[in-house]
Amino acid sequence: MNQFHNMQQFKSDFFKALAHPMRIRILELLSEGNKNVNELQQILSSEGSAVSQQLAVLRNKNVVYGIKEGTTVVYSLRDPLIKDLLAVAKQIFDNHLVDAITMLEDIRKT
Template sequence: MGVPLNERKSEFFRTMGHPVRIRVLELLGDGPKPVRDLLADVGIEASSLSQQLAVLRRAGIVVSYREGSSVMYALSGPDVAEVMDAARRFLTAMMADQAELLKELRDSEPATVPR
């Protein structure tokens, strides 16, 4: 018997659960990019970026290939971009709800409490 699906999903989200990896995936959502562009956009040491890209590549979330003298990275498929888009929509809605709740709380404060 293989690894249960819930364990594979957990590993998938653990792999994605790093700020640099998330940023790389967001950037690659716009299409393939050479490492030099990712390095400029992410703003970390080349060795650190290389480590994070290797984690994503080993997990099958991104692929790499050569284009001339450049090493290019791309999402392994459109589903990765869809997961990232879904996360953005979820977080945007959650933050909007929190902002509305904060506004309601502030509006209901007694006048003597400084804002």
């Protein structure tokens, strides 16, 4: 039972780490390759403190890790399967979108 509880707690903490639009976008960007804060900041058109704050949450939940290269820290996904998880989440979203569009089309026909 304790192992079950630990697994549920891990899953809960993991999904809490994902529960922010900027964190999701950061993970999508890191899925394409390692990046430092400045690169993420430029792509996201966001200030460094906001990006750093979200990276800290992802780091604390062991979703990403940073390696110091000179004066900058380069961030990577802790597990490459996160890329697959994001792809599955997108598929689920697309399926819901298709269902919603189909339902709207059915309503229009009546």
